[in-house]
Amino acid sequence: MIKEINGLTIECVKGDIAQQKDFLAVVNAANAQLMPGGGVAGALHRAAGSGLARECESLAPIKPGEAVITSGHNLPNKFVIHCLGPVYGRDMPSADLLAACYRRALSLCEDNYIDSIAFPAISAGIFGYPMQEAALVAFRTIIKSSQQLRQVKRIRFVLFKEEYVRIHKNVLSGLE
Numbered sequence: 001m002i003k004e005i006n007g008l009t010i011e012c013v014k015g016d017i018a019q020q021k022d023f024l025a026v027v028n029a030a031n032a033q034l035m036p037g038g039g040v041a042g043a044l045h046r047a048a049g050s051g052l053a054r055e056c057e058s059l060a061p062i063k064p065g066e067a068v069i070t071s072g073h074n075l076p077n078k079f080v081i082h083c084l085g086p087v088y089g090r091d092m093p094s095a096d097l098l099a100a101c102y103r104r105a106l107s108l109c110e111d112n113y114i115d116s117i118a119f120p121a122i123s124a125g126i127f128g129y130p131m132q133e134a135a136l137v138a139f140r141t142i143i144k145s146s147q148q149l150r151q152v153k154r155i156r157f158v159l160f161k162e163e164y165v166r167i168h169k170n171v172l173s174g175l176e
Contacts, residue, residue, distance in 0.1 A: 001169040006146040010139070012157045012168040018047035020118040020158060021076040025069075027105055027119045029127075030082040034060040034068070040120045044080060048073040052080065064091040065100035069108045079114060081105045085123030088130070095137050098123055102141040109152045116154040121164060131164055135171040143175060 002011045017040055020026055029040040034056035036045035045052055051073040059068045059082075067083040083105055086097035101122050109117055119138070123129035135157075142155060159165045
């Protein structure tokens, strides 16, 4: 599914976040220390190589809702934007902190002349955020921010299960 909003193309696909060759930046659903872990962080760090962890050392720790940018190292992307999403039910207010991740990632794109960015479902994995609620926060934030975006033209949500793609497509199709 592809949706055009205010000159911005948003799409949802099933795939591997570390294999988004046609995007200038990918987003890491990071931990506070920005180190390799499981899920998205593990996949991106493995594909990027040890240089990514070395670059992240001086940028950590970050707090929920914050984002920082690094180079992509061995990834096919020039940049990695690391976002620390909230742990659902613990980091409050969860929706505001999750929205801040998306706003800050988009702001870093604008500051670094990045026209395309691929997101995972931030906080919806081991951080426990319900997938549909996470998608709603993500898309509402992106749509609200879209009128101020000058650099960003393409956003892709890369999800590893078909069920998650379906949820994101359903949420996105219901928004304007």
